[in-house]
Amino acid sequence: MSARQLAITVGVAVLMGVLGLALGRYAAYLVNAVAIAALGALSLNLIIGYCGQISFAQGALLGVGAYTAGNLSNAGLDGAVAILGGGLLGAAVSALVGLPAMRLRGLYFAIATLAAQAILEYLFKILDPLTNGVSGLVITPPTILGFPMNSDQSLVVPSLVILVLAWLAVSRLMRTDLGRAFLVVRESEIVAKGMGIDVSHAKMQAFLIGGFIAGVAGALAGYANRLASPEAFTLDLSADYIAMIIIGGLGTWPGPLIGAAFVVLLPEAIQRVGEAAGISDILSALRELAFGLLIILFLIFEPRGLTALLSRLRPRGIGAAPHGSVGAPGESGQPQEGGSR
Amino acid sequence: MTLALQLAVAGLATGSVYALIAIGVVLIFKCSGVVNFAQGAYAMVGAYVSYVLLRTGLPAIVAVLGSMAVLAVFGTLTERLVLRPMLKAPLVAVMMVTLGLLIVSRAACLIVWGPDQIAFPKVFPEGAISAAGIFITYNYVAAGVLALVLSLGFLAFYQFTPIGLQQRCAADNTRAALAIGIHVSNQVSLAWAMSAALAGLAGTLLATLNGLSLDLAGIGMIAFPVIVVGGLSSLAGALIAGLLLGMLQSFTDGLLTPALEEFLREHTSIYSVGALQQVVPYALLVLMLLFRPQGLFGRRGTERV
Secondary structure: OOOOHHHHHHHHHHHHHHHHOOOHHHHHHHHHHHHHHHHHHHHHHHHHHHHHOOOOOOOHHHHHHHHHHHHHHHHHHHHHHHHHHHHHHHHHHHHHHHHHOOOOOOHHHHHHHHHHHHHHHHHHHOOOHHHHHHOOOOOOOOOOOOOEEHHHHHHHHHHHHHHHHHHHHHHHHHHOOHHHHHHHHHOOOEEEEEEHOOOHHHOOOOOOOOHHHHHHHHHHHHHHOOOEHHHHHOHHHHHHHHHHHHHHOOOOOHHHEEEEEEEEHHHHHHHHOOOOOHHHHHHHHHHHHHHHHHHHHHHHHHOOHHHHHHHHOOOOOOOOOOOOOOOOOOOOOOOOOOOOO | OOOHHHHHHHHHHHHHHHHHHHHHHHHHHHHOOOOOOOHHEEEEEEHHHHHHHHHHHHHHHHHHHHHHHHHHHHHHHHHHHHHHOOOOOOHHHHHHHHHHEEEEEEEEHHHHOOOOOOOOOOOOOEEEEEOOOOOEEHHHHHHHHHHHHHHHHHHHHHHHOHHHHHHHHHHHHHHHHHHOOOOOHHHHHHHHHHHHHHHHHHHHHHHHOOOOOOOHHHHHHHHHHHHHOOOOOOOOHHHHHHHHHHHHHHHHHHHHHHHHHHHHHHHHOOOOOOOHHHHHHHHHHHHHHHHHHOOOOOOOOOOOO
């Protein structure tokens, strides 16, 4: 990660923090939602955008984190330990989800993750002693390092600090041999093997690291909602996260945050407009309709996402992707041949 | 024994409807390489359109054919307007756009018809057959037989008619098909149209069995375990796997679930295994992918690279 990326990351986080703390409860709620979504998108961007393994199980992985952290802090542990626990179990489950990737590629692996999502959703519903079944696990507000997390505002600082740490860690990771190996695996497993990369090992690392971040995001989501229920972590949530990283720009550095902000804030905006227009009874359906239409339009007209759109407006912008490169551009913006097809 | 027979017949009935949906997914995959998550949306929209047409008082057969025609147009439009511009997009984007279609269709149906389950008008006469100690309603018989006959009919159409031959040729080798004068892009649109129409019919049949609701879109997801078990590129595989999974679900629901719950109640604090029959297909999917990724009837190396 370059000094500029460090400055941008910290600057954006500070800005979000100031907004969240200064503008009252609703702003704090939005900042938390964006930060948590950005964490989840960051992890999925690592798995899909950088390593090229399409996963539809992200929603369930967040669920694992939420249930784990919820149970740990309900049992009286400090929130920081509980979040760490959520991350670790998230990583373990993610490794299981990624296991078929040792043998399967592309489409087949994507379908395998679809199954993992379905099975995990089912487990959330039936593992009653841990998940409290369909009614969901009520999470009492924890204390994180001694600070009680009893309001939206109090959660802003921990979620932003974690977001910055994870963001910097992933940026750093993409400059290491392992990070480079991810990109090669994405472009061609055969080439990766030819270069002496242990493809299975690289994929497994991507799932472990991605799963850890997803688990942490889920833990924070559990604390923000104070409830972990099966309906919150369905395939629809997985679809939201895939939408975020595609809208933000697959495999780009700023993509996950841009996409997360877009996908979280757009429905809120529609909600406000709808309430003002007095059509609140069909609002949730309209919100979904607008969301789905936007995904489709985005994918058709700007498959490289908002990052590419922004950098076209300002050619030397952040994460600038050169014109004409089909598919996902690399982490620091070098052109990469082909896509993750 | 009677129970087993009863479950087998019920499973075959729903299984043949699954097969109808899964055949559509395979057809689209063979022809355009797209894995269509929106197949469940076609089933749902088909059921709602049938509902509207039936409510106007049309005879059932006209209403169902009408809904299939509407769905064929819908399928063609999605191919032309949404999928065609995305020919060069990465796989994840193509999968995501079909998920987007699913979200949009579900939201649109929610706006028009609301979230509640609607009682579907009677299409088949009331009553039941009882033979050999088993008992099955006309609804199930009609849905099962209709779906089975149409699946077989479609396979025969695909195998033995000139249009079917063009379809297979376009799916097998695009360049060769173009070289011998087959209008490949029309064939692809036709595949989407037929696939959507079949799914629409399947949705209508499911609605006659279970009532009409937005859940039909989710039931369409069962197509994925079916096509993986049958082999992603095999239409006959989709039919057989559909029947197999239908029966597997039925046996899970009728035999395995009660036995398992009894065992769990004795030994653990879990008192219910919930909708076990809904995850069993996915467990089978994972096993299949791990041990025989080409499916029961697929060919090796059919992955789109």
